[in-house]
Amino acid sequence: MTRHPTDHPQFYLTAPAPCPYLEGRQERKVFTHLIGQHAPALNDVLTHGGFRRSQNIAYRPACEDCRACVSVRVCVDDFQWTKSLKRQWKLGGDIVGARLPAAPSAEQYDLFRSYLTSRHEDGGMTEMSVLDYAMMIEDTHVETMVLEYRRKGTDSFLTGTGDGPLMGVALTDQLADGLSMVYSFYDPEIKGIGFGTFMILDHIMRARQMGxxxxxxxxxxxxxxxxxxxxxxxxxxxxxxxxxxEA
Known part of the structure; x- marks a missing residue:
């Protein structure tokens, strides 16, 4: 049987760094590259094994004395709609998520900067330039998409796209068995709806429609x-x- 380079990917270990989630702890990651024609299949396998994707890198925690990070996936077919989640979904009834190719835009970057300034001002991503953002979106060898969320317009039922200002963005990978939310952000000034919750609910509904x-x-x-x-x-x-x- 012919083997390809991605059958045996090379893995590397990062140096210790402060943990972004638990104060006073150190984190390390193991990572490998997702490149070439077999990257989508490798991304599937690694995601099933607890890896996440960032550009053309797949990584997962490899901390020596901590196992706090746990990979999570929602079971779409049996998803339970609580009263709170139903309310959030109803509040987003006039919002359309348009599936687009993984390409950056100035409008996306402006929203990205506003989101980071409001919600993650002390995070490492605040230093990302417009070029860094473009690489985050388009530097990929796997099947990925950008979902842009806007208010419904008069032609949305025909075009599948919304009108008006950009409200939220999700960078999402399509796997053999699901959708993997790589990164998402939204307008921090939006009131009356938990937009992050709405985008997850939208992904659950999309996954169901896609089987x-x-x-x-x-x-x-x-x-x-x-x-x-x-x-x-x-x-x-x-x-x-x-x-x-099942948790």
């Missing part, structure tokens, strides 16, 4: 308030020593 059983939400971190919201979306499976199990 995909999971939506991958990245890591849930025990003890981190930043990641507590992910527990709202049930049922979900967590990746443990014995594989994916």
């Amino acid at each position: 995909l059983p999971y939506v991958y939400l990245g890591y849930w971190v025990d003890g981190s308030q930043k990641m507590a919201y992910k527990a709202r979306f049930q049922p979900q499976e967590h990746l443990g020593p014995n594989g994916w199990v």
Whole structure:
């Protein structure tokens, strides 16, 4: 049987750095490159193994004395609509998410900067230039998309796109068994709706329409308030020593 270079990817370990989620702890990551024609298949395999994608890099935590980061995926077919989630979905009834190729725009970058300034002013991404942002969106060898969220317009039922200012953006990978939310951001001035929650609900609905059983939400971190919201979306499976199990 002919083997390709991606059958045996090379893995590397980062140096220790301060943990962005748990104060006083150090983090390390193991990573590999996602390049070439076999990158989509490798991305599928690695995502199932708890890796996340950033540009053409797949990574996962490799901390020596901490296992707080847990990979999470929502079970689409059995998803439970609580009263709160139903309310958020109804509030977004006039919002359209248009699926577009993975290409950056000035409008996206302006919204990205506003989001970081408002929500993550002390985060490492605040130093990203417009070129850095463009690389985050388009430097990929896997099947990925950009979802742009705007208010419904008069022709939205025909075009599938909205009108008016950009409200939110999601960079999303399409896997063999689901949608993986790589990164998302939204207008921090929007009132009356939890826009981050709405975008996750939109991905769950999209995955159902596409016949995909999971939506991958990245890591849930025990003890981190930043990641507590992910527990709202049930049922979900967590990746443990014995594989994916319902949490």
